[in-house]
Amino acid sequence: xxxxxxxxxxxxxxxxxxxxxxxxxxxxxxxxxxxxxxxxxxxxxxxxxxxxxxxxxxxxxxxxxxxxxxxxxxxxxxxxxxxxxxxxxxxxxxxxxxxxxxxxxxxxxxxxxxxxxxxxxxxxxxxxxxxxxxxxxxxxxxxxxxxxxxxxxxxxxxxxxxxxxxxxxxxxxxxxxxxxxxxxxx
Numbered sequence: 328x329x330x331x332x333x334x335x336x337x338x339x340x341x342x343x344x345x346x347x348x349x350x351x352x353x354x355x356x357x358x359x360x361x362x363x364x365x366x367x368x369x370x371x372x373x374x375x376x377x378x379x380x381x382x383x384x385x386x387x388x389x390x391x392x393x394x395x396x397x398x399x400x401x402x403x404x405x406x407x408x409x410x411x412x413x414x415x416x417x418x419x420x421x422x423x424x425x426x427x428x429x430x431x432x433x434x435x436x437x438x439x440x441x442x443x444x445x446x447x448x449x450x451x452x453x454x455x456x457x458x459x460x461x462x463x464x465x466x467x468x469x470x471x472x473x474x475x476x477x478x479x480x481x482x483x484x485x486x487x488x489x490x491x492x493x494x495x496x497x498x499x500x501x502x503x504x505x506x507x508x509x510x511x512x513x
Contacts, residue, residue: 340377340386341370347387348394369394414447417454418461427465435468 345355348369358366372393376386422428428439442464446457 337377340383341373343383344369344373344387344390348390368397411447414454414457415443418443418447418457421454421458422461422465425462425465427462427469430469430472431465432472435465435472438468439465 342352345352355366355369359370369390372390373386376389381389422439422443428436431439439461443457443461446452446460452460
C-alpha cells in the first residue's frame with residue numbers, strides 16, 4: 328500500500344512539473360518512450376529532485392533554470408562545480424609550467440593548492456588574477472624555503488674572536504691610520 332502511495336506522490340510531482348513547462352503529460356511520456364533526449368534529461372532531473380525530497384515549487388524553479396541553461400549555453404549545463412573545476416585546471420596547468428612553483432617542496436605545494444581553492448571558491452577573481460596571486464605566494468614560499476635551507480646548512484659561528492695584538496697589527500697594515508695622518512700634516 329505504501330508503494331502505491333509513493334507512486335501516486337511521484338506521479339503528482341511529475342505532472343506538476345510537466346504542466347509548468349506547458350506540456351501535457353501524455354506528450355511528455357510519449358516522447359520519453361520514443362527516446363527523445365530532451366525529455367529524458369528532464370525526466371532524470373525530476374526523478375533526482377523527487378528522490379532528494381525537494382518541494383514542488385522549488386523543483387519547478389530548478390527545472391526551469393536548468394532548461395534555460397541548456398537552451399542558452401550550447402546544451403551544456405554549467406553548474407558552479409563544473410566552472411570551479413575548469414578554473415582550477417587552468418590555474419594548475421599554468422602553475423605547473425612555472426619554475427617558481429616547481430622549486431617548492433611538497434609541503435609548500437600543498438599549501439599553494441589550499442590557497443588556490445580559497446581563491447577559486449568565492450568566484451571573485453579571474454583565472455589570470457588567481458595565477459598572479461598564487462605566483463606571489465610561491466615566490467614568498469620559495470624565499471622562505473631558501474632561507475630555511477641556508478640556515479640549516481650554514482655552520483653557526485660561535486664567538487667572534489677578540490682583537491689580539493696580531494689582529495691589530497694586521498688591521499693597521501690594511502687600513503690607513505687616519506689619526507696619524509691627520510695629526511702630522513701641517
